[in-house]
Amino acid sequence: MKKNAITYLSLFALMTFWACSGGSVETVKEDTNENELEEISPSLTLLWKTDDVLTTNESTLYDEKSGKIYVSNIDGSPNEKDGKGFISIIDKEGNVVEKDWITGIDAPKGMGISNGKLYVTNIDEIVEIDIEEAKILNRHKVEGAKFLNDIDVHNDKIYFSDMENGKIHYLLNGEIFDFATGQANINGLRVSPDGTLYGLDGKGLKKYDEDGEFEMINDVVTGGDGLIIIDDHTFIASRWQGEIYLIRDGKETLILDTKSEESNTADIDYIPEENILLVPTFFKNKVVAYQLSY
DSSP states (O other): OBOOOOEEOOOOOOOOOOOOEEOSSSOEEOOOOOOOOOOOOOEEEEEEEOOTTSTTEEEEEEOTTTOOEEEEEOOSOTTOOOSOEEEEEEOTTSOEEEEEEEEEESSOOOEEEETTEEEEEOBSEEEEEETTTTEEEEEEEOTTOSOEEEEEEETTEEEEEETTTTEEEEEETTEEEEEEOOOTTOOOEEEOTTSOEEEEETTEEEEEOTTSOEEEEESSSOSOOOEEEEETTEEEEEETTTEEEEEETTEEEEEEEOGGGTOOOOBOEEETTTTEEEEEOBTTOOEEEEEEEO
């Protein structure tokens, strides 16, 4: 494990002052209270990096129940059925606990956990893995799928995106249903505790209702990859090229830019009790963790 104490900070202050004046003959400056409004922008501080053995790692998933972090590794082309993909387990200190936990997948990307099962997108199917037994139980084929990408779950419902077809589906009781269509380049998905689905596509960050209709939350962070919900008003969104934004009340702030290092920021995840952001770096073959202050 490599540890480097470097900090990515982006700070700004917004100051607003009010002054009052009065007097019938001359202007008199009164000692009224000045209301000062200051906002400190969010920042990320590097905590650790794994060794660079997680080949073309696309997605991270923190399991609150076990404390384990799952990592999906494509190890090849993202749309080639070569059987080279695998799932790894790392810990919260960045140690690779089990590199080849599950093997024999083609190009694993998004992951979600429901009822002791890990669900993983794999080009045109959803791979269902028994976590305790560490074995593949089912492969749910998705008719017409071209590029399945992200996953998130709510109870028994497994939402997943087909980026190339512009669709959001869900898997429920072994059957696959359409949720929304016409969502160009849809990728990152996240479900809030109350079951509300949010998504990142070519137009930006969207909030969906139960019928698959949406409202725009932010139309600047387009073409996003990973999505995290901090609360009803605060989100973190990544762009694969090497950008991560915090979106609060619809307004975006760039909090990480690693494009010059050619380090990607793919399907991120979050350890909420410690405010730790997990970033898979794709071609850099490692997961990087940052402390979030906001």
